[in-house]
Amino acid sequence: MKLEDAEEIISWRYEEPYQIYNNESTPELIQEMLxxxxxxxxxxxxxxxFFCAGNSAQVPNDFYSYSESYLDIGIGMRPELTNKGLGTEFFSFVLDSMNQIFGDVELRLTVTSFNQRARRLYRKFGFSEDVIFIKGSTEFIIMNNGTLNYRERTI
Structure with missing residues (x-):
């Protein structure tokens, strides 16, 4: 990711109830994105x-410990493109890209429980809901696709 891409993405604003996905610009966030x-x-x-992998895709919390058995992924789509039927094509591209970068690995993602659109999309691609945890006032669901073991593939 280039600096101008990170700055543009950070400026995106999602409408309620998706405002939880809004970001505030900090030097640390910019560096992480780059x-x-x-x-x-x-x-x-x-x-x-955009998409990310590894620790950047995890939601820090005090209740759930992310195991190293999966590769975590996170995605985000430009707000004005959401809810227009583009999710399948977008997520398919992300999964293909992840496969090219990391190989055929077992994937995990974390999504807010209220985000029914995303959950339907992920289920469409074979992800199943596994664990629920709460951070602050937001409930999150961990989903995985159960293909291959990430750590076994990297040894």
């Missing part, structure tokens, strides 16, 4: 979304 995030561009070189 080191661990990938930009997804559309046909006209417009940013349509």
């Amino acid at each position: 080191n661990n995030y990938y930009t997804v561009y559309g046909d006209e070189k417009q940013i349509i979304g």
Whole structure:
């Protein structure tokens, strides 16, 4: 990810109840994005979304300990493109990209429980709901696709 991509993505604002996905610009977040995030561009070189992997895709909390058996993934789509039927194509591209970068690995993602759109999309791609935890006033669901063991593939 390039600096200008990170700055643009941080400026995105989602409407309620999705405002939990809004970010505030900090030097630490910018650095994390530059080191661990990938930009997804559309046909006209417009940013349509992003994805990340590993610790950057995890939701820090006091209740659930992320095991190393999975590769965590996180995604985000430009707010004005959400809820327009583009999720399948976008997520398919992300999964294909992840496969090219990391190989055929077992994936895990964390999603807010209220985000029914995302949960339906993930289930469509074979992810199943595994663990629920609460951080603050938000309930999160851990989902995985149960393919291969990430750590076994990296040894």
